[in-house]
Amino acid sequence: MRTYKYLLVFFSFIALAVNVQAETKRDSIQQVKDMDRYVFRDTLDRECKFGDLKGNYIFLEIWSMSCGPCLRQIPYFEKLSQKYKERPIRFISICVENSISLWKKFLKQKNINGVHWITPILSPFLKENGFMAVPRFVLLxxxxxxxxxxxxxxxDPELKKDLDQLFD
Structure with a gap:
């Protein structure tokens, strides 16, 4: 029985070490210098790029329609967008989805407001920046x-404090 406890502890440490190593690797992904090369679509089928918003901070919400934690953050994201609408920061919600029609229908059914862009699953934007897990929140x-x-x-109430510091 004692041997099993030692093995359990040993494998727990191994699992923790692997997880820490994976997190470190994800955080050290080389950031792409030309973020403007990524092209998205908005709800009106227009092409959109981050360069269209230069001169503003850009807070990204990267989410999926099938992700419960993502959907729970949407009302908070909309409130943040309203709170900072007079500040030089834009809030862009990027849905990870291959079907534009499904995405538009979902936004309409759920009455989700704001600026919405779409990117395909496994898009270069997601892969090259290590944004493969959702929800993900990014500030440009x-x-x-x-x-x-x-x-x-x-x-998270701390996010407002972090954002406020951008404008102090």
């Missing part, structure tokens, strides 16, 4: 470069 600086690759969730 005024030049469109990644400032926070793992921003706090909109439901």
């Amino acid at each position: 600086d005024k030049d469109g470069q990644i400032l926070w690759s793992r921003a706090k969730q909109p439901s």
